[in-house]
Amino acid sequence: MTDAARIPATIITGFLGAGKTTLVRHLLETARGKRLAIIVNEFGSVGVDGEVLRSCGIESCPEENIVELSNGCLCCTVADEFIPTMQALIDRAAPPEHILIETSGLALPKPLVKAFGWPSIRSRLTVDGVIAVVDAPAVAEGRFADDPEAVARQRAEDPSVDHDNPLAEVYEDQLMAADLIVLNKTDLIGTEAGERLKREVLAIVPRAVKVVAAQEGRVDADVLLGLGAAAEDDLAQRPSHHDALDGAHEHDDFESFVVVVPEIGDPDDLLARLKSVAEAHDVLRIKGFVPVAGKRLRLAVQGVGARFRSSFDRPWPDGAARQGHIVVIGERGLDRAAIEDRILG
Structure with a gap:
């Protein structure tokens, strides 16, 4: 499938408090009717970012197109929740024309970019660009995030985070994956400090990227969307502090697929079938959710x-x-047909 036929997605990364949600909100207001969907990687039981975005009332991005993923840092839960969420969006009768993904402040962008190479979505989606939002006053003062203690609490509250990089490394990973860098809140620092920060940022990034100064996240959709980066095919130019590690975020030797399950009557029977699948087919992980007859809540397994x-x-x-x-999820070579038959009973 050609790039023109694939739905573009933009990954927006940056620390807690950098202004990602404000940037997304302004982007919605300047999208000129483009049908958008937003994935917000929020933490905790109350999705503050999602609620802020829902209050926009933008016709081209109705409330049902704003999806909150609150089960942990996306770069650590790619296969568990992100992939099926993307599949559900693109399988809609009227799929979005562009998908925005606002990551948590702790997310490492590269594993998320690599997820777009998974067979189940590769032919239908492409990474139009990675946008890194930088809190200019915080970085100028060497803090990277406006409230490092809040970032530490965020990390402590997310049991799925399997990386514990210093903030400086996470910050550099975000910059090195970016196709466009937004220096936000530049009105809070002087012109000289802003120019110095821009030089420091460009010294970190090993390739040519554009740096845009912004106040209160005001960058139009025409600037942020349509970059055509196809970042999933350009991974070698996006180094990460994790590249030299033992492959904790690699998935080249693994495969993942989604089984669509209709409403069930007996949760224990489903769990027994899933357990038998794991034992018979050497499956590494199984995770998801199903509707149960007579239950208003979904069953997460x-x-x-x-x-x-x-x-x-x-x-x-x-x-x-x-x-x-x-x-x-398992090593390559899973017998998908047999696994699906067993899960569906």
């Missing part, structure tokens, strides 16, 4: 090897189809 747990986590969205998605 998670298995590592043959160990499984489940819980009712949150209500089904009003008007949403009651069908579940089970993600199966």
